[in-house]
Amino acid sequence: MSNHTASRIRGERLVKYSIITPPFLFLLMFFLFPALIMVVASFRFPGEFGGLAPLFRTEDGTGGLTLENYRLFFSSSNYAWIFLRSFGVAALTTVICLFMAYPVATLIARSPKKSRDLLVLLCVLPFASNFLVRVYAWMIIFQPFNMMHSRLAVIVGMVYVHLPFMILPLYTNLEKHDPTLLDAAQDLGANAWQRFWRVTFPMSLPGIFSGAVLVFIPVLGMFAIPEILGGKDDWLVGNMIKEAFLGARDWPFGSMLSMIMTITVLMLVALSAWFARKGVYRA
Amino acid sequence: MALLEIKEVSRRFSDLVAVDNVSFSVNAGEFFTLLGPSGCGKTTLLRMIAGFDQPDSGTITLDGIDLKNTPPEKRPIHTVFQSYALFPHMTVEQNIAFPLKMAGQSESEIKTKVKATLDLVALNDRAKRYPNELSGGQRQRVALARGLVNRPRLLLLDEPLGALDAKLREQMQIELIALQRDTGVTFVFVTHAQAEALALSHRIAVMRAGKIEQLDEPDRLYGQPKNRFVADFIGNVNMHDATVRTIGDTLTLDLGKLGKVVAPLRKNQSLKEGMSGAFIIRPEQVSIRAASEPSGDPNQFVGTVNDFLYIGDVTTYIVDLPDGARIEALLPNSAPGRAKFFELGDPVRVSWKAEAGAFLDS
Numbered sequence: 001m002s003n004h005t006a007s008r009i010r011g012e013r014l015v016k017y018s019i020i021t022p023p024f025l026f027l028l029m030f031f032l033f034p035a036l037i038m039v040v041a042s043f044r045f046p047g048e049f050g051g052l053a054p055l056f057r058t059e060d061g062t063g064g065l066t067l068e069n070y071r072l073f074f075s076s077s078n079y080a081w082i083f084l085r086s087f088g089v090a091a092l093t094t095v096i097c098l099f100m101a102y103p104v105a106t107l108i109a110r111s112p113k114k115s116r117d118l119l120v121l122l123c124v125l126p127f128a129s130n131f132l133v134r135v136y137a138w139m140i141i142f143q144p145f146n147m148m149h150s151r152l153a154v155i156v157g158m159v160y161v162h163l164p165f166m167i168l169p170l171y172t173n174l175e176k177h178d179p180t181l182l183d184a185a186q187d188l189g190a191n192a193w194q195r196f197w198r199v200t201f202p203m204s205l206p207g208i209f210s211g212a213v214l215v216f217i218p219v220l221g222m223f224a225i226p227e228i229l230g231g232k233d234d235w236l237v238g239n240m241i242k243e244a245f246l247g248a249r250d251w252p253f254g255s256m257l258s259m260i261m262t263i264t265v266l267m268l269v270a271l272s273a274w275f276a277r278k279g280v281y282r283a
Numbered sequence: 284m285a286l287l288e289i290k291e292v293s294r295r296f297s298d299l300v301a302v303d304n305v306s307f308s309v310n311a312g313e314f315f316t317l318l319g320p321s322g323c324g325k326t327t328l329l330r331m332i333a334g335f336d337q338p339d340s341g342t343i344t345l346d347g348i349d350l351k352n353t354p355p356e357k358r359p360i361h362t363v364f365q366s367y368a369l370f371p372h373m374t375v376e377q378n379i380a381f382p383l384k385m386a387g388q389s390e391s392e393i394k395t396k397v398k399a400t401l402d403l404v405a406l407n408d409r410a411k412r413y414p415n416e417l418s419g420g421q422r423q424r425v426a427l428a429r430g431l432v433n434r435p436r437l438l439l440l441d442e443p444l445g446a447l448d449a450k451l452r453e454q455m456q457i458e459l460i461a462l463q464r465d466t467g468v469t470f471v472f473v474t475h476a477q478a479e480a481l482a483l484s485h486r487i488a489v490m491r492a493g494k495i496e497q498l499d500e501p502d503r504l505y506g507q508p509k510n511r512f513v514a515d516f517i518g519n520v521n522m523h524d525a526t527v528r529t530i531g532d533t534l535t536l537d538l539g540k541l542g543k544v545v546a547p548l549r550k551n552q553s554l555k556e557g558m559s560g561a562f563i564i565r566p567e568q569v570s571i572r573a574a575s576e577p578s579g580d581p582n583q584f585v586g587t588v589n590d591f592l593y594i595g596d597v598t599t600y601i602v603d604l605p606d607g608a609r610i611e612a613l614l615p616n617s618a619p620g621r622a623k624f625f626e627l628g629d630p631v632r633v634s635w636k637a638e639a640g641a642f643l644d645s
């Protein structure tokens with residue numbers, strides 16, 4: 001290798017590192033570090049007036065590390081039920097979003113290039129108004145139908161808020177499909193259903209996967225919608241966590257709930273990624 | 284009866300007539316080619332045969348049955364697309380099995396047919412690969428295999444060799460001929476490369492601006508082009524404005540300042556004295572020698588070498604004639620060690636026989 005090439009490669013490396021360092025430091029500071037604080041907090045005692053008790057045991061017998069928070073979680077089936085309900089609501093919301101988003105995304109992907117951007121803009125337009133205002137608007141819609149404080153109201157609200165997060169990745173995927181592939185499939189004898197099921201659908205799996213992750217996970221953490229539209233039975237993990245921090249001021253308990261949720265979600269994502277890799281799709 | 288019959292088919296896109304009252308028929312087992320420059324309507328015609336587009340007028344019949352109301356998926360016609368259109372999420376094997384699956388064939392039947400077709404295109408060792416793991420030539424072969432596996436009545440090929448480099452193209456041409464012969468499937472092939480059309484086809488339809496200019500076998504297209512466009516489009520040709528002087532067993536043509544030449548009179552050519560048109564002659568029919576050497580040919584002119592192109596097997600000389608016209612003459616380089624016979628500016632004598640060349644009235 002000539003000296004010239006060597007110095008060029010060194011220069012490129014310098015540029016690469018100087019670009020990548022700021023976001024890396026940012027994530028380290030504001031993501032990894034708080035996550036570690038949360039891990040530790042979930043093993044600590046709550047402070048007397050909220051916050052945390054000292055990390056190391058003091059002479060008066062307060063502070064130190066404990067498994068008490070986790071014991072509490074597993075000692076009653078209530079918490080497990082709320083978790084299960086949350087995953088159920090999240091799964092149902094994801095599936096409904098998928099079925100509603102697919103036709104919309106297909107329509108946008110197949111409309112003329114000029115109008116696509118406008119249609120995408122229309123899909124994200126609701127974000128232009130405040131989230132809470134929109135949820136309260138649903139309250140006004142639900143009341144005459146006596147639907148307030150029901151599971152149905154929660155699901156409708158969840159689907160409404162998260163639908164764009166399914167439409168966008170699906171559209172991005174579908175838009176890239178080469179239309180001649182559908183011509184080829186038809187030419188080789190595939191009817192409309194077969195063309196969808198054998199060509200479009202398997203090729204859109206990566207889009208479905210991203211959309212599902214973008215809907216499923218936020219729904220788990222969502223507390224505003226169940227609180228405003230749902231009843232006491234409709235509380236999800238997000239409500240419990242919020243209640244632990246803001247209501248009971250029990251930070252360790254809230255941290256423990258977050259920990260369990262994070263671990264479960266990571267396991268689910270890993271599992272579905274594994275299925276996706278093992279499954280039908282190859283780019 | 285012809286397998287495919289195109290009758291007075293037209294297709295208009297707003298004010299543009301892409302296919303203009305075209306009629307022809309393709310026989311079973313034939314390698315038929317649509318040849319023409321870009322934009323002449325080849326793809327439009329092919330899409331109507333495949334069923335993706337409908338003619339504005341005229342009929343397309345297959346085995347005597349009008350295809351008008353048959354959707355593409357129901358036509359026993361398959362297409363090999365220029366971009367191959369292989370399914371990226373399926374292996375080579377699954378791609379080839381696709382039309383068989385759509386036809387509802389049994390697993391065991393599919394297995395044997397896919398295996399046999401993989402053998403046919405020599406891709407057995409690539410069966411489990413995905414399209415993005417294949418070379419251009421291999422993708423091409425998968426596309427062909429997929430189109431041929433369930434033996435359609437007709438295989439349409441839209442510039443299938445367009446994306447390949449010259450060497451691979453030549454190799455695929457040979458494979459195409461072999462595939463067509465071995466499977467017995469009728470091919471309708473589209474290209475704008477005249478050499479490719481000549482090499483592959485049983486018959487060629489030369490198209491221009493939505494119309495068929497001439498439909499013939501390759502040697503007749505090359506040897507007896509009907510008009511200036513075909514003569515110019517197929518191979519290289521020397522062309523000179525000419526007027527008919529006398530018509531006898533042969534023609535005498537007036538080439539203006541250059542003087543007179545004799546040319547053969549084609550059968551079923553109806554000419555009148557005084558008619559104007561063009562005299563054409565292929566470069567390989569023109570002999571070239573030093574100006575000092577005499578020639579026994581009835582047609583001869585002395586000129587100077589303006590340029591030459593050494594191609595390897597042959598050298599093309601471009602000779603300036605006294606009236607300012609240019610004529611190309613082809614000299615084979617079969618003599619060992621001699622690549623070049625004349626230098627720039629050399630006086631040379633070009634000549635050709637009475638039966639070479641032709642007069643075209645359009």
Ligand SMILES: Nc1ncnc2c1ncn2[C@@H]1O[C@H](COP(=O)(O)OP(=O)(O)OP(=O)(O)O)[C@@H](O)[C@H]1O
Binds near residue numbers: 296301319322326
């Ligand atoms: N869907 C369409 N709408 C409008 N015009 C079209 C359409 N399809 C084709 N044309 C026009 O019809 C003419 C013939 O097009 P076609 O694609 O058949 O040409 P082609 O012979 O296949 O050319 P190439 O060798 O470049 O592929 C062109 O002028 C083209 O612009």
Ligand SMILES: [Mg+2]
Binds near residue numbers: 325326441
């Ligand atoms: Mg074309």
